[in-house]
Amino acid sequence: MEDTIKKIQLNDLHIALGGKMVPFAGYNMPVRYSSDIEEHKTVREGVGVFDVSHMGEFMVTGPHALDLIQKVTSNDASKLVNGQAQYSCFPNDKGGIVDDLIVYKFEDEKYMLVVNASNIDKDWAWVNQHNTMGANLENISDHLSLFAVQGPKAIEAVQALTPVNLSEVKFYHFTVGEFAGVQDVIISGTGYTGAGGFEIYVKNEDAEHVWKAVFEAGAAFNIKPIGLGARDTLRMEMGYCLYGNDINDETSPLEAGLGWITKFTKDFINSENLKKQKEAGVEKKLVGFILNERGIPRAHYPIVNEAGEVIGEVTSGTQSPSMGVGIGLGYVQTAYASPGTKVAIAIRNKYIPATVEKLPLFKK
Numbered sequence: 001m002e003d004t005i006k007k008i009q010l011n012d013l014h015i016a017l018g019g020k021m022v023p024f025a026g027y028n029m030p031v032r033y034s035s036d037i038e039e040h041k042t043v044r045e046g047v048g049v050f051d052v053s054h055m056g057e058f059m060v061t062g063p064h065a066l067d068l069i070q071k072v073t074s075n076d077a078s079k080l081v082n083g084q085a086q087y088s089c090f091p092n093d094k095g096g097i098v099d100d101l102i103v104y105k106f107e108d109e110k111y112m113l114v115v116n117a118s119n120i121d122k123d124w125a126w127v128n129q130h131n132t133m134g135a136n137l138e139n140i141s142d143h144l145s146l147f148a149v150q151g152p153k154a155i156e157a158v159q160a161l162t163p164v165n166l167s168e169v170k171f172y173h174f175t176v177g178e179f180a181g182v183q184d185v186i187i188s189g190t191g192y193t194g195a196g197g198f199e200i201y202v203k204n205e206d207a208e209h210v211w212k213a214v215f216e217a218g219a220a221f222n223i224k225p226i227g228l229g230a231r232d233t234l235r236m237e238m239g240y241c242l243y244g245n246d247i248n249d250e251t252s253p254l255e256a257g258l259g260w261i262t263k264f265t266k267d268f269i270n271s272e273n274l275k276k277q278k279e280a281g282v283e284k285k286l287v288g289f290i291l292n293e294r295g296i297p298r299a300h301y302p303i304v305n306e307a308g309e310v311i312g313e314v315t316s317g318t319q320s321p322s323m324g325v326g327i328g329l330g331y332v333q334t335a336y337a338s339p340g341t342k343v344a345i346a347i348r349n350k351y352i353p354a355t356v357e358k359l360p361l362f363k364k
Contacts, residue, residue, distance in 0.1 A: 008053040009145045009204040010211060017225055024228060025118035027054040032227035039230035040321040043195050047151035047218055048226035052199075053207070056120035056141040058113040058127065065109050068135040072127055073103060074253055074274075076263040080105040085172045085190055088261050089253050090126060091270045095277065096249040097256070099123050100241060102190060104174060112186075116243045130269065145207035147200045149214060150226075150234075154197035157218035162187065166198065180213035182206045192231060194238035194360060233318050236327060239288045239359030245299060246286060246315040246329050254278055255331065256286045257359075284312065285337040288359045291326035291345065295352040302346040303330050303354075311336050314345060320362065326352070327361045 019030030075088035090098035174188035297317030317328030
């Protein structure tokens, strides 16, 4: 098993920093350095850095780049301007989702798709399979490192490293510039925490230099390395989907609350069937909920109505470090999906009352 686990560029550095390394999505990844709660609070209140270099990146270029992206993704990439990013998904031909991703537009014939680490091979095969128009595709996943500098103090902590005015990089926009003395770094106003900040894409050979520069510049702001444990609790507080938990090959984007990235202004894979589903209405919906009593919801726990009938299932759950209560996401029958609906989570033979809440669960 050891031989098949991939290592990110800074693997040894994370071990030296005291990171607890675990196999995740086929990579050896730091799950925590201190404690999940402490790391979570560092990102919500200050600034922390995640090494998420396990993510996949595909370059799509040439005159047919947009045609391919429009065919394989649900959102409308023709609306993108240069320097803008867009959340989207790859619908499959059965009504489910191959993966969720971010589309970056550099210029008219140059795009980058950023996909989940666990799905790199599957997505690469999928995009190639549908590339009947002859777009140029390059899988650069093994050549890039990705650092997410996240938290309300992110701009102050790293502004000294770049001539780019970071406060002008809007949410879901990006620029390519100098960072920590390195040229051609992608500085993106994206993240998976809801705490603000950036994602920085650098070539592997520059990764260690950039990482160390970030920590030197951020020392005055008590910047810390953050593991995947806190990344998970942060995204759950925001109600962000995790592929494999909340969305998968069987879940429709409409059921998952991703209607806003499913644009029927164009044809894409399975768009006809998804359009029919939208018109007919979905039978189940992904919702966020907060427990009204003590308890921690976990994936696959049943969700029941007030009569004790099973109406759905938890897909992600945790104890919220920011709120001090149990929170989660799960699919329920549509009749129970409105915010304010009273439900219960079956935790070890007990029904713990919960309320369906509008996302994000954590209101700043």
